[in-house]
Amino acid sequence: QVQLVESGGGVVQPGGSLRLSCTASGFTFTNHAMHWVRQAPGKGLEWVAIVSHDGSNKKYADSVKGRFTISRDNSKNTVYLEMNSLRAVDTAVYYCARGVDIFLVPPSMGDWFDPWGQGTLVTVSS
């Protein structure tokens, strides 16, 4: 079945770094853009970043631009989020999510996230 499994979360001090991984299975990974979305404790959803199906295009939320880097290894069916200069406000559950199949869904339909991983908690605290 289609599945996304995140790993790499944990406790890190302010200013520190962490790398999250999201490993996909059950679908053709190279047909889909991949996203990271986060949710601070008790708060709403915040889109973080996207990497295109082939890794050639990447976009970020302003709140993480210059500090976070999204990448993917299509040989490993894995997407990464490298997080540097972490701040307390980055504390959140981080979800990876699959975008649409770009070879099946026309651009006029947009993009949506399905499925999502189970999430991994990142806590930035001294």
Add this chain to the structure above:
Amino acid sequence: DIQMTQSPSSLSVSVRDRVTITCRASQSISNYVNWYQQKPGKAPEVLIYAASRLQSGVPSRFSGSGSGTDFTLTISSLQPEDFATYYCQQSYTTPHSFGQGTKLEIK
């Protein structure tokens, strides 16, 4: 950046009620709106994509409408398993912003 303003932020409702949640975009975004349901401790799940398309496996009591700047999620007859938080999201451009969420609570 496009802002998605969702209302209400919470709603006290009863089983079998008809529920309407609205989302307004800060600029016209055609039909590039999706709706998600999130239950406590779980990842969100897509209900509606492209403003009005029902995701496979989602009950038909859920429906979406709208275009341009104003969008609506409707639950025609609320069931016990529908008590959750709902989010709209735009995919017109990055950042793919979400609304603030609407929490459905038991009256």
